[in-house]
Amino acid sequence: MRSTEVATGTGLATAVRRLAxxxxxxxxxxxxxxxxxxxxxxxxAATETTFAVGALLLxxxxxxxxxxxxxxxxxxxxxxxxxxxSDWTETDSRRAMARISGFGVGVMLxxxxxxxxx
Amino acid sequence: MISKRYIFKRLLLLxxxxxxxxxxxxxxxxxxxGNPATVVAGQQASAEEIRxxxxxxxxxxxxxxQYGRFMLDAVQLNLGESWVIRKGEPVTSVLxxxxxxxxxxxxxxxxxxxxxxxxxxxxxxxxxxxxTDHLSRVGALSGISIPIFWSGPLVILLFxxxxxxxxxxxxxxxxxxxxxxxxxxxxLLVDSLLxxxxxxxxxxxxxxFLPAMVIGIYSMALISRMMRSSMLExxxxxxxxxxxxKGQGRKITLLKHGLRNALIPVVTVIGIQFGSLLGGAVLTxxxxxxxxxxxxxxxxxxxxxxxxxxxxxxxxxxxxxxxNLIVDLTYSYLDPRIEQ
Numbered sequence: 001m002r003s004t005e006v007a008t009g010t011g012l013a014t015a016v017r018r019l020a021x022x023x024x025x026x027x028x029x030x031x032x033x034x035x036x037x038x039x040x041x042x043x044x045a046a047t048e049t050t051f052a053v054g055a056l057l058l059x060x061x062x063x064x065x066x067x068x069x070x071x072x073x074x075x076x077x078x079x080x081x082x083x084x085x086s087d088w089t090e091t092d093s094r095r096a097m098a099r100i101s102g103f104g105v106g107v108m109l110x111x112x113x114x115x116x117x118x
Numbered sequence: 119m120i121s122k123r124y125i126f127k128r129l130l131l132l133x134x135x136x137x138x139x140x141x142x143x144x145x146x147x148x149x150x151x152g153n154p155a156t157v158v159a160g161q162q163a164s165a166e167e168i169r170x171x172x173x174x175x176x177x178x179x180x181x182x183x184q185y186g187r188f189m190l191d192a193v194q195l196n197l198g199e200s201w202v203i204r205k206g207e208p209v210t211s212v213l214x215x216x217x218x219x220x221x222x223x224x225x226x227x228x229x230x231x232x233x234x235x236x237x238x239x240x241x242x243x244x245x246x247x248x249x250t251d252h253l254s255r256v257g258a259l260s261g262i263s264i265p266i267f268w269s270g271p272l273v274i275l276l277f278x279x280x281x282x283x284x285x286x287x288x289x290x291x292x293x294x295x296x297x298x299x300x301x302x303x304x305x306l307l308v309d310s311l312l313x314x315x316x317x318x319x320x321x322x323x324x325x326x327f328l329p330a331m332v333i334g335i336y337s338m339a340l341i342s343r344m345m346r347s348s349m350l351e352x353x354x355x356x357x358x359x360x361x362x363x364k365g366q367g368r369k370i371t372l373l374k375h376g377l378r379n380a381l382i383p384v385v386t387v388i389g390i391q392f393g394s395l396l397g398g399a400v401l402t403x404x405x406x407x408x409x410x411x412x413x414x415x416x417x418x419x420x421x422x423x424x425x426x427x428x429x430x431x432x433x434x435x436x437x438x439x440x441x442n443l444i445v446d447l448t449y450s451y452l453d454p455r456i457e458q
Contacts, residue, residue: 051181052148059142066134070442112182 018095019102026106030054033107034114043114051111057104064097124450128443132436139435140192143428144185153177157422158201175201192432198425203417209429212414217433218304219289219410223402224395226307226330231337232388238338239345239384244372246350254342261339266398270332270405277328284328287407291321329406333398337391344387348380355379382452389445393438 030050037046072090079086155171156163163171172178176187191198197209204212242254278286285291289306302309307326310318352358353376361371400412411430418426 048148048181051185052145055141055145055185056149059138059140059145062134062138062141066131066138070128070131070446108182108185112180115180115182 015098019098019105022099022102023106023109026054026057026103026108027110027113028106029103030107030110031114034110047111047115050114051108054104054107054109054111057107058101059104061097061099061101061104065094065101068093068097125447128446132439132443135439136432136435137189140189140428140432141185143431144188147424147427148181148184152422154201154422154424188428192428197429197432200423200426202421202423203414203426209425212426213411213429213433215301215304216409216411216414218308219306219408220396220399220403220412221437222305222307223326223329223333223399223408223410224392226326227333227395227398227402228337228388228392230330230334231341231391234334235338235341236345236384238342240349240372240377242342242346243349243353244369251346254346258339258343261335262343264335266332266336266401267405269335270329270402273328273332274405285325289322289325289408290318291325329402329408332405333395333402336398337388337395340387340391341384344384345380348383349376352376352380378452382449385445385448385452389441392441393434396434396437 033053034046034050037049040046068090072093075088076090079088153168153172155168155175155177158175159167159171176184179187195210197213199205200207200209200212238254238258242251245251274286277284302312306322307319310316310322349372353372358371358376361375362368366374396412399410400416402408403410403412404416411433414426415430417423418430
């Protein structure tokens with residue numbers, strides 16, 4: 001019981017850390033992109049574009065994540081059954097998609113922060 | 119027996135899918151060039167008029183406020199009002215009457231695909247490498263290869279123009295019904311049955327036959343090929359050999375023991391196909407002049423009617439995920455081990 005709790009806690013912490021790292025990277029990239037886009041046009045257009053690109057990444061990541069959860073096991077089994085293993089696993093896919101989602105949220109945050117602060 | 123926990127888990131997964139689709143639609147529409155306020159106000163509108171439209175539609179708000187408002191409204195099934203096509207009419211109301219038309223077409227196409235595809239696949243497997251098998255292979259490959267925008271006009275030319283067996287377009291012979299079509303569900307076949315109007319039912323079925331067959335051909339081709347290969351796979355299994363050894367006839371063994379197991383990959387194809395049929399309905403509706411959700415989407419994209427585009431894409435996503443859920447539940451019914 002205790003070990004399960006510890007394991008769950010560790011898993012959750014790792015997942016949160018993974019999301020936070022990707023989100024942080026997203027904020028940094030988002031701010032850089034925002035600065036670059038502002039030089040080329042208005043701040044309003046730059047924030048809109050940055051936020052929309054972030055939302056695009058978030059949408060893609062969330063869809064990919066749920067797709068991995070829904071069909072991941074089936075794809076793994078199919079690879080095993082057809083003997084066409086490509087090292088693709090449901091867990092890896094889920095983690096990658098979570099990172100993309102976190103990154104997207106970071107970029108969106110950067111766009112929103114700029115609107116609020118400037 | 120399918121457990122409630124499994125169904126609940128699958129239903130729960132619909133939430134991130136719909137959230138992801140809504141976010142994607144929002145972002146793509148905001149990344150596309152052009153100012154929607156100009157579309158709404160008209161090309162001749164002054165800057166002041168455009169500014170007023172922007173104010174009214176909330177396009178002046180920061181993008182994250184617009185995103186939050188869109189998501190909050192979507193959760194409450196408030197998809198806004200049409201900007202251009204049905205100006206001022208709620209999107210849900212527009213979709214309510216357009217979607218049954220497309221759904222009816224897609225369901226009829228799918229039924230045609232299943233009704234012909236599964237038996238053809240089974241016969242091809244049973245008569246492997248015979249002339250029947252070769253003919254069905256040629257038919258299936260033709261069905262997969264020929265696009266709807268080509269097969270549709272050809273079918274119209276042959277069956278409507280040359281032979282005169284079927285109407286070229288529309289859903290009803292309008293002159294025959296002065297009171298207009300019934301509006302209970304929006305699906306003519308169902309509505310005419312509910313009204314007990316057999317003549318209208320036959321008329322609607324007569325109009326829908328060609329478009330449904332055009333959609334169904336592609337589906338049938340894919341289902342029959344999948345059914346054949348899946349059946350051939352099952353035929354080589356030990357339990358089939360055991361049934362033969364115990365004296366059971368070949369055809370009975372295949373239909374009783376083989377079919378259920380062979381259906382699992384076919385069900386996947388049917389599920390995925392249904393989504394494609396909805397997409398294919400866009401082309402079919404255009405060819406046969408059926409004003410369903412496909413043509414609505416094309417018009418909305420042309421006119422820049424963002425709320426209609428968002429609503430239609432969300433509806434497609436919802437239907438597609440629900441069909442996938444039904445497919446998954448069917449798996450569990452066909453092979454209870456899958457649930458584990």
